[in-house]
Amino acid sequence: MKLLIQGLKFFIFGFLFGLGIYTFDLVAISVSGTFNSFFAGQTLKASEINTNFSTLKTAIESIPDWTKNGVNAVFLNGGVAVATSSLANSSNLTVNGRISSSSIGVYCGVTASTYNGSTVGGYTGAKSKCETACGNTNAHMCTAHELSISRQLNITITQPSWYSAYGYWIGDITPRNITECSGWTSNSATEGGSNNNAGGPTWNLCNSLFQIACCL
DSSP, X not given: OHHHHXXXXXXXXXXXXXXXXXXXXXXXXXXOSOOOOOOTTOOOOHHHHHHHHHHHHHHHHTSOOEEEETTEEEEOSSOEEESSSSOGGGOSEEESSOOOOSOOOXXXXXXXXXXXXXXXXXXXXXXXXXXXXXXXXXXXXXXXHHHHHHHHTTOOOOSSEEOBOOOOEEOSSSOOEESHHHHHTOOOTTEEEEEEETTEEEEEETTSOBEEEEEO
């Protein structure tokens, strides 16, 4: 009987530890309700053991509904809040604090077709075209920062290609308003857009046809 009790204790501890719901609280799930403790030489009661397993069942069922899809962890129901008790503005993810990541946006390719400033279709149009170009819904028109990082990583970038500097200045030789082609909606020859070239960042007239540099 003593060996049976000890075996049961080790089983329960190992079971809880594996689930991360023992005192270490690995997945932020605590055990609530009645949980009976046993000691050596004690006579076990079926009702007490059943109560323990009922408490464990409740704790297990309260673990968030994460599922695995390939190498990804997927959470379909509700949102995720970090360091806060509620989601902000009905968002799917709210983080109260700074987010640190080892990943950075870098060049992933260019669009198959060329576009002038108006056929880009605005910032949303550029993103949609880059999603197709890179085969990922997180792809978007590259920013100056992302192209700089890409060059530092020795990533080959197709040129010439449009990119987003989100800035405004006057062309130095022939005065032109460099406005990102009015938010990538204009093909006016009196406006310019940011352009990636062999020598680095430059600009070109909005009636020019270039591919769009895409980053991910």
